[in-house]
Amino acid sequence: xxxxxxxxxxxxxxxxxxxxxxxxxxxxxxxxxxxxxxxxxxxxxxxxxxxxxxxxxxxxxxxxxxxxxxxxxxxxxxxxxxxxxxxxxxxxxxxxxxxxxxxxxxxxxxxxxxxxxxxxxxxxxxxxxxxxxxxxxxxxxxxxxxxxxxxxxxxxxxxxxxxxxxxxxxxxxxxxxxxxxxxxxxxxxxxxxxxxxxxxxxxxxxxxxxxxxxxxxxxxxxxxxxxxxxxxxxxxxxxxxxxxxxxxxxxxxxxxxxxxxxxxxxxxxxxxxxxxxxxxxxxxxxxxxxxxxxxxxxxxxxxxxxxxxxxxxxxxxxxxxxxxxxxxxxxxxxxxxxxxxxxxxxxxxxxxxxxxxxxxxxxxxxxxxxxxxxxxx
Amino acid sequence: xxxxxxxxxxxxxxxxxxxxxxxxxxxxxxxxxxxxxxxxxxxxxxxxxxxxxxxxxxxxxxxxxxxxxxxxxxxxxxxxxxxxxxxxxxxxxxxxxxxxxxxxxxxxxxxxxxxxxxxxxxxxxxxxxxxxxxxxxxxxxxxxxxxxxxxxxxxxxxxxxxxxxxxxxxxxxxxxxxxxxxxxxxxxxxxx
Numbered sequence: 396x397x398x399x400x401x402x403x404x405x406x407x408x409x410x411x412x413x414x415x416x417x418x419x420x421x422x423x424x425x426x427x428x429x430x431x432x433x434x435x436x437x438x439x440x441x442x443x444x445x446x447x448x449x450x451x452x453x454x455x456x457x458x459x460x461x462x463x464x465x466x467x468x469x470x471x472x473x474x475x476x477x478x479x480x481x482x483x484x485x486x487x488x489x490x491x492x493x494x495x496x497x498x499x500x501x502x503x504x505x506x507x508x509x510x511x512x513x514x515x516x517x518x519x520x521x522x523x524x525x526x527x528x529x530x531x532x533x534x535x536x537x538x539x540x541x542x543x544x545x546x547x548x549x550x551x552x553x554x555x556x557x558x559x560x561x562x563x564x565x566x567x568x569x570x571x572x573x574x575x576x577x578x579x580x581x582x583x584x585x586x587x588x589x590x591x592x593x594x595x596x597x598x599x600x601x602x603x604x605x606x607x608x609x610x611x612x613x614x615x616x617x618x619x620x621x622x623x624x625x626x627x628x629x630x631x632x633x634x635x636x637x638x639x640x641x642x643x644x645x646x647x648x649x650x651x652x653x654x655x656x657x658x659x660x661x662x663x664x665x666x667x668x669x670x671x672x673x674x675x676x677x678x679x680x681x682x683x684x685x686x687x688x689x690x691x692x693x694x695x696x697x698x699x700x701x702x703x704x705x706x707x708x709x710x711x712x713x714x715x716x717x718x719x720x721x722x723x724x725x726x727x728x729x730x731x732x733x734x735x736x737x738x739x740x741x742x743x744x745x746x747x748x749x750x751x752x753x754x755x756x757x758x759x760x761x762x763x764x765x766x767x768x769x770x771x772x
Numbered sequence: 773x774x775x776x777x778x779x780x781x782x783x784x785x786x787x788x789x790x791x792x793x794x795x796x797x798x799x800x801x802x803x804x805x806x807x808x809x810x811x812x813x814x815x816x817x818x819x820x821x822x823x824x825x826x827x828x829x830x831x832x833x834x835x836x837x838x839x840x841x842x843x844x845x846x847x848x849x850x851x852x853x854x855x856x857x858x859x860x861x862x863x864x865x866x867x868x869x870x871x872x873x874x875x876x877x878x879x880x881x882x883x884x885x886x887x888x889x890x891x892x893x894x895x896x897x898x899x900x901x902x903x904x905x906x907x908x909x910x911x912x913x914x915x916x917x918x919x920x921x922x923x924x925x926x927x928x929x930x931x932x933x934x935x936x937x938x939x940x941x942x943x944x945x946x947x948x949x950x951x952x953x954x955x956x957x958x959x960x961x962x963x964x
Contacts, residue, residue, distance in 0.1 A: 398957055398958075399864055399958055400955050402952070404950070417861045417863045424858055429856070430857045439947040442845050444852070445842060449838075449839035455832065500818075722826070738835075740831070760833060762829050769826070772824040
């Protein structure tokens with residue numbers, strides 16, 4: 396008999412089924428649940444605990460963020476289908492008394508039934524948000540009203556996706572009304588004038604500096620957007636289009652299709668794009684990619700089959716975000732993908748620095764918004 | 773219990789001198805609708821200090837339909853769900869049986885945690901899948917001193933291509949593994 400010691404030690408590389416389970420690295424796993432590897436340690440997932448009651452109007456929370464107004468005051472806001480709320484300064488006392496800590500700021504139209512997560516931007520010390528309805532709402536943190544800044548000459552506009560680029564707000568996959576008639580434009584990008592002057596408008600008929608472009612030379616529709624530096628990336632189901640600011644003479648942007656074929660690498664699953672600094676991650680039909688100004692890498696590696704299999708099994712929503720840290724003293728940069736599967740949420744954590752995928756499961760819960768590091772005091 | 777929904781309070785009031793924000797019980801009076809007002813000089817509506825944060829997420833219970841806000845606490849690894857980690861399947865020498873004698877777990881002591889060690893493989897003679905777990909869980913930690921310590925699973929079984937699996941039930945404590953050693957003897961007589 397021959398004596399053998401097999402050692403399993405980090406740095407852990409996460410899920411890997413690219414080879415048979417007899418031939419993967421010792422640092423990889425053919426299957427795991429609710430564990431993750433970080434700095435050479437395999438840990439059980441951080442605890443998900445009840446924190447507070449949800450806002451009291453009974454509709455799902457579709458947006459969560461913190462922003463700083465022009466007075467330097469921090470506001471943590473939760474946005475439901477029907478209302479904009481902010482967290483009370485006395486949250487801790489209210490939570491102890493089992494009272495709701497969310498204070499109503501303003502109401503959205505009662506006809507809003509969209510369940511799409513809000514696209515949120517914090518610009519010019521104001522909060523902008525839209526979610527597939529023909530409105531772009533703005534709150535300044537000072538007044539008790541929200542303003543619809545999605546103005547057109549004969550109607551209003553909003554979108555499913557939104558970004559800021561070159562001092563303009565860019566709406567992607569727009570929803571617009573014209574003389575009271577609402578229509579969807581899933582191939583349209585519309586932008587505001589530079590610096591977002593008052594009166595606000597997205598209509599070139601009102602301000603020549605605003606405008607729109609329909610990507611009619613592509614066979615697919617817009618499924619997301621991501622600004623990286625001075626370049627905006629418009630994601631389609633099967634391709635990517637660069638949106639590059641020009642010198643301002645003539646067209647405001649140069650639209651460059653990286654590819655415009657009927658099959659190609661694109662964002663196949665809306666709401667799964669996430670960006671952080673000079674990097675973005677998105678999921679195509681056959682792989683998971685990281686995009687930077689200078690690179691384009693397949694990061695799915697050995698976990699691609701497992702992740703795409705879970706996506707194919709999803710019966711509900713899908714969404715993703717990048718968390719650069721879970722607290723200032725716990726810098727753990729992850730791409731967090733949530734998938735509704737039956738009664739549960741299956742999640743995948745991608746350790747960005749150590750490049751490993753780890754599967755998580757949250758039983759009997761469906762998340763309605765992306766996780767976010769927000770201020771609670 | 774979720775409070776009944778109430779319409780927003782009347783927040784109209786006189787413009788206030790700039791204060792950089794106050795910690796009110798409710799949303800304080802905001803400015804009247806006067807376009808001549810310089811918002812930079814007007815008190816904010818509500819607000820926080822911005823000194824303490826957490827990762828929050830909202831979700832709905834599949835059972836009750838109730839919506840709740842949840843937080844993820846990076847100081848607490850006592851996961852509320854069951855955890856499992858499967859290591860690589862070890863052939864060592866394909867076609868030969870392995871006898872596992874012991875599994876050593878090196879872990880960081882974050883607190884008491886109960887884990888189960890299982891060895892899976894196939895019967896060397898019949899090829900039928902087999903598994904063996906310890907009859908009781910291994911208890912790791914307890915001092916919560918974050919030092920790296922050792923624990924042994926004295927588990928003996930003979931399989932072809934054994935695989936070590938560590939599991940932990942939900943709420944069974946915070947698990948942090950730094951290294952695992954599986955100690956085996958290989959039967960040098962091939963099965964075939």
